[in-house]
Amino acid sequence: MSVSEQSAPATARKRPLVTMKNVTKTFSSGTVALTGMNLSVEPGEFVSLLGPSGCGKSTALRIIAGLGGVTSGEIDWPSSKINSRGLPEGDISFVFQEPTLMPWQTVFGNVYLPLRLRGVPEKAAAPQIREALATVGLADFEKAYPRELSGGMKMRVSIARALVTKPKLLLMDEPFAALDEITRQKLNDDVLALWKERGIAVIFVTHSVFESAYLSSRIVVMKARPGRVHADFPLHTEIARTAEYRTSEDYRQACEIVSRSLHEAMDGEEH
Numbered sequence: 120m121s122v123s124e125q126s127a128p129a130t131a132r133k134r135p136l137v138t139m140k141n142v143t144k145t146f147s148s149g150t151v152a153l154t155g156m157n158l159s160v161e162p163g164e165f166v167s168l169l170g171p172s173g174c175g176k177s178t179a180l181r182i183i184a185g186l187g188g189v190t191s192g193e194i195d196w197p198s199s200k201i202n203s204r205g206l207p208e209g210d211i212s213f214v215f216q217e218p219t220l221m222p223w224q225t226v227f228g229n230v231y232l233p234l235r236l237r238g239v240p241e242k243a244a245a246p247q248i249r250e251a252l253a254t255v256g257l258a259d260f261e262k263a264y265p266r267e268l269s270g271g272m273k274m275r276v277s278i279a280r281a282l283v284t285k286p287k288l289l290l291m292d293e294p295f296a297a298l299d300e301i302t303r304q305k306l307n308d309d310v311l312a313l314w315k316e317r318g319i320a321v322i323f324v325t326h327s328v329f330e331s332a333y334l335s336s337r338i339v340v341m342k343a344r345p346g347r348v349h350a351d352f353p354l355h356t357e358i359a360r361t362a363e364y365r366t367s368e369d370y371r372q373a374c375e376i377v378s379r380s381l382h383e384a385m386d387g388e389e390h
């Protein structure tokens with residue numbers, strides 16, 4: 120069995136990187152996107168946020184990233200130094216569904232952006248940029264322009280740009296939803312490899328039961344109208360995520376449990 124519906128024992132817990140405490144978000148339109156949302160993410164966790172459309176996954180991620188305020192409740196960063204905007208400067212990076220690259224800049228220039236914004240001279244930044252590009256398998260493409268790259272390669276540039284600042288927490292909002300299945304599986308493996316190598320924490324928003332069961336060390340299933348946590352359970356990550364894993368009984372069971380939880384979360388909704 121690769122999934123337990125129990126939470127990890129409290130004794131095994133580390134100091135969280137980020138904690139959402141009783142967060143409510145109501146937009147000016149009156150839509151209550153989140154209510155009573157509680158979530159704590161520890162260093163090194165790979166947490167997938169899964170749930171029906173409109174349950175507030177992106178809103179929760181954007182709030183953690185400081186891209187939107189809360190209506191009530193708190194976001195705490197117990198392990199970070201906080202800047203004047205209440206954010207852990209340098210500790211978080213965001214990867215959006217669209218790669219959002221600057222078409223007039225090379226791959227190198229695009230990955231340089233976060234360091235340029237911090238005033239790091241290009242020459243000093245170059246080793247970090249090349250290291251980030253090597254991590255995503257694009258060491259030979261630093262002079263290419265976005266128009267010369269495939270969709271998967273553009274997404275790799277976007278991931279390299281997020282990694283170049285060496286964040287402790289990587290926030291990913293359906294980053295592979297627009298890619299074909301084979302590219303998506305390849306990028307899943309690449310993200311898992313860099314998660315293990317770098318020991319960073321990841322919060323990954325997805326609609327896909329299969330993707331969440333493959334990637335995560337923990338799955339948080341959300342419920343809609345208003346958005347809140349429905350279920351929160353760890354997956355056993357000691358089983359290597361390989362091509363064989365995708366056809367294994369362990370993976371099938373994990374998908375079944377996640378899928379059941381998602382259906383419970385959608386109970387009463389029209390689908």
Ligand SMILES: Nc1ncnc2c1ncn2[C@@H]1O[C@H](COP(=O)(O)OP(=O)(O)OP(=O)(O)O)[C@@H](O)[C@H]1O
Pocket residue numbers: 146147148150151152170171172173174175176177178179326346
């Ligand atoms: N800027 C906004 N202004 C008003 N309402 C918003 C805004 N952003 C999101 N919403 C609403 O808040 C709710 C949650 O949206 P959100 O995008 O967080 O859900 P989601 O779970 O990420 O959805 P999906 O899976 O479809 O991307 C939805 O009802 C949405 O219409």
